[in-house]
Amino acid sequence: MIDPVEEGINPNPLSWNEILWPVKDNPPIKTSADLVEYLQEEYPYVDVEDVLIEAFHYMMERWDRPASNVKLFGFIEKWVSVNNERAKRAKRFFPGANR
Numbered sequence: 303m304i305d306p307v308e309e310g311i312n313p314n315p316l317s318w319n320e321i322l323w324p325v326k327d328n329p330p331i332k333t334s335a336d337l338v339e340y341l342q343e344e345y346p347y348v349d350v351e352d353v354l355i356e357a358f359h360y361m362m363e364r365w366d367r368p369a370s371n372v373k374l375f376g377f378i379e380k381w382v383s384v385n386n387e388r389a390k391r392a393k394r395f396f397p398g399a400n401r
Contacts, residue, residue: 324368345386357381
């Protein structure tokens with residue numbers, strides 16, 4: 303588990319712009335509007351803000367330590383991609399249903 307106090311980050315961000323991502327050998331990195339815009343364009347079936355907050359909590363609870371910025375981006379993109387595919391399939395099989 304990554305210790306948010308040790309990393310100097312808020313353990314409970316309420317929106318994407320409050321997320322500070324712990325990065326190996328660097329200060330935490332704030333989520334950029336460019337990243338959110340990119341993810342929204344690439345993965346239109348999910349609420350990117352909700353998915354980013356879920357990814358942040360998963361990482362903080364499950365990872366032993368921060369990763370490099372490259373591994374962190376890969377994790378974020380994979381997390382959003384998987385959730386997008388699930389939402390896309392759900393929309394196909396349950397059209398018109400709320401999330």
